[in-house]
Amino acid sequence: MGHWFSRNIVEPGKLPLLIALTSFVVTFVATRIVTRMIRAGKGPFGNVSSGGLHIHHVVPGVVLTVAGGFGAVACGRYGAAAVVFAVVFGIGAGLVLDEFALILHLDDVYWSDQGRKSVEVVVLTAALVVLVLGGFSPLGVDDLTADERQNRGAFILSLAVNFLFVLVALMKGKFRMAVIGTLVPFVAFFGAVRLARPGSWWSRKAYTRRPKARARSRLRTYRHDRRWDKVRRKGQDLIGGFQERVPGRGSDSS
Numbered sequence: 001m002g003h004w005f006s007r008n009i010v011e012p013g014k015l016p017l018l019i020a021l022t023s024f025v026v027t028f029v030a031t032r033i034v035t036r037m038i039r040a041g042k043g044p045f046g047n048v049s050s051g052g053l054h055i056h057h058v059v060p061g062v063v064l065t066v067a068g069g070f071g072a073v074a075c076g077r078y079g080a081a082a083v084v085f086a087v088v089f090g091i092g093a094g095l096v097l098d099e100f101a102l103i104l105h106l107d108d109v110y111w112s113d114q115g116r117k118s119v120e121v122v123v124l125t126a127a128l129v130v131l132v133l134g135g136f137s138p139l140g141v142d143d144l145t146a147d148e149r150q151n152r153g154a155f156i157l158s159l160a161v162n163f164l165f166v167l168v169a170l171m172k173g174k175f176r177m178a179v180i181g182t183l184v185p186f187v188a189f190f191g192a193v194r195l196a197r198p199g200s201w202w203s204r205k206a207y208t209r210r211p212k213a214r215a216r217s218r219l220r221t222y223r224h225d226r227r228w229d230k231v232r233r234k235g236q237d238l239i240g241g242f243q244e245r246v247p248g249r250g251s252d253s254s
Helices: 002-008 015-040 058-075 080-098 100-105 116-133 138-143 146-150 152-171 175-181 187-193 201-206 211-240
Strands: none
Touching: 015 080, 015 116, 058 080, 080 100, 080 116, 100 116, 116 175, 116 211, 152 175, 152 187, 152 201, 175 187, 201 211
16 A cells, blocks of 8 residues: 555655655644643643753754654665654654744744744745655756756756855845745746845845835835735734733743
8 A cells, every 4th residue: 555655646755755744744733733722721731841941842853853864864765664764854843843933043932923933934844845745856957858967067057047046035035935946946036136125135235325226125025015914924823823812821832
């Protein structure tokens, strides 16, 4: 059954990746449910402490991620061991990225506006893995024909140009477009040619003596954020549970 599934549902060698993604998503959802229950004072769950020290779930997440990653490298992509380590890695990654904002800010911002970055990173990670499972290779090299693959010069040039677009998009403060652009051709290109976001490296360096460009950048960013922020925040509230505001409750789980 497992052989039929891996042969007909996913490409050969991608079954561990599918299992890791499933474990990752299930762990994130389960963790958010548990933390919301802890915050609301419901259920048998509670924060984990040792000697007065609160232990965030990123700690076991790091351990599981390291164990699953090294185990996967050691055993390869096939066999029962690969499936086991894929599950371990997916669980660990789900626990770690659920507290990505804590790692970024070095502060317990789980339920704050800064904590929304964790939800963004989890959704973006899951989306990129789904793209890989769907057949996308980094930088769109799966779109090359047999003749194009033989032309190493053109192939290397296409990689270099796309990498340049990704780099420019990052410098312009367009993180999501840059990351997705590593997998989907031309996404990073649009991020690279559009105006930089205010506060980005590109804006500080290139728009210093261009007041019109700075003004257009601020106006375009304002209009974009006004249009999409409410939609994004509603999605984050639905996924991450930020709509629950219970004063005095704990902010995390084990």
